[in-house]
Amino acid sequence: xxxxxxxxxxxxxxxxxxxxxxxxxxxxxxxxxxxxxxxxxxxxxxxxxxxxxxxxxxxxxxxxxxxxxxxxxxxxxxxxxxxxxxxxxxxxxxxxxxxxxxxxxxxxxxxxxxxxxxxxxxxxxxxxxxxxxxxxxx
Amino acid sequence: xxxxxxxxxxxxxxxxxxxxxxxxxxxxxxxxxxxxxxxxxxxxxxxxxxxxxxxxxxxxxxxxxxxxxxxxxxxxxxxxxxxxxxxxxxxxxxxxxxxxxxxxxxxxxxxxxxxxxxxxxxxxxxxxxxxxxxxxxxxxx
Numbered sequence: 001x002x003x004x005x006x007x008x009x010x011x012x013x014x015x016x017x018x019x020x021x022x023x024x025x026x027x028x029x030x031x032x033x034x035x036x037x038x039x040x041x042x043x044x045x046x047x048x049x050x051x052x053x054x055x056x057x058x059x060x061x062x063x064x065x066x067x068x069x070x071x072x073x074x075x076x077x078x079x080x081x082x083x084x085x086x087x088x089x090x091x092x093x094x095x096x097x098x099x100x101x102x103x104x105x106x107x108x109x110x111x112x113x114x115x116x117x118x119x120x121x122x123x124x125x126x127x128x129x130x131x132x133x134x135x136x137x138x
Numbered sequence: 139x140x141x142x143x144x145x146x147x148x149x150x151x152x153x154x155x156x157x158x159x160x161x162x163x164x165x166x167x168x169x170x171x172x173x174x175x176x177x178x179x180x181x182x183x184x185x186x187x188x189x190x191x192x193x194x195x196x197x198x199x200x201x202x203x204x205x206x207x208x209x210x211x212x213x214x215x216x217x218x219x220x221x222x223x224x225x226x227x228x229x230x231x232x233x234x235x236x237x238x239x240x241x242x243x244x245x246x247x248x249x250x251x252x253x254x255x256x257x258x259x260x261x262x263x264x265x266x267x268x269x270x271x272x273x274x275x276x277x278x279x
Contacts, residue, residue: 049189059224085199
């Protein structure tokens with residue numbers, strides 16, 4: 001197994017973990033009362049979006065785990081496009097973590113600051129792994 | 139059915155993703171999303187918009203992959219076929235959500251919204267069938 005295959009399988013495992021964690025975000029962060037103030041349809045949209053983000057991360061994770069050697073070897077054109085697509089997804093997510101979410105959520109609170117940095121490195125790391133995979137053979 | 143027919147059906151499916159993006163983009167105005175979200179804490183409001191944007195991004199990504207690799211999917215290439223299997227599950231769950239989770243009746247206030255809602259459900263069904271057929275028959279035609 002080469003290093004890129006190993007990193008891709010680690011990325012797959014991380015994405016499956018994030019997919020599972022995302023399913024429990026509402027109870028974990030105690031948002032139930034806040035969400036209860038939303039109209040029913042929007043509450044349902046929020047919940048369904050959360051499920052489908054998890055579902056998509058699971059798709060990314062399963063495909064990456066199963067096809068890591070092919071992705072690392074750039075065996076066929078779809079490998080490069082899939083890696084580029086997932087890489088762009090995570091790059092945008094990392095950028096939003098910095099420019100869209102207010103720093104007031106974490107500034108001055110050690111635990112939240114560490115969580116913010118951990119997520120930033122996770123999203124950025126996933127972006128680098130996939131974009132490297134997409135561009136390595138180009 | 140011939141491989142070329144399945145390829146054409148997949149390319150139509152890819153283009154239908156654009157319609158779903160357009161429908162999604164019109165949703166905030168139809169349900170006055172901004173007013174409803176204003177009552178929420180900033181973090182949850184921003185998370186809602188991040189989810190919303192990324193669902194749009196995913197539709198664009200799935201549509202692009204399907205359009206560019208319709209031939210590989212129809213030919214049963216393993217990675218393309220695996221993607222079809224997972225997209226079948228994705229659209230099956232989306233159709234189930236449309237049927238059993240959402241209650242959109244209060245928002246279907248005119249014939250245009252009624253028509254759009256039914257059209258979207260037909261698109262979900264079409265995507266489910268095309269990806270399922272491709273996952274099942276790709277490479278065996």
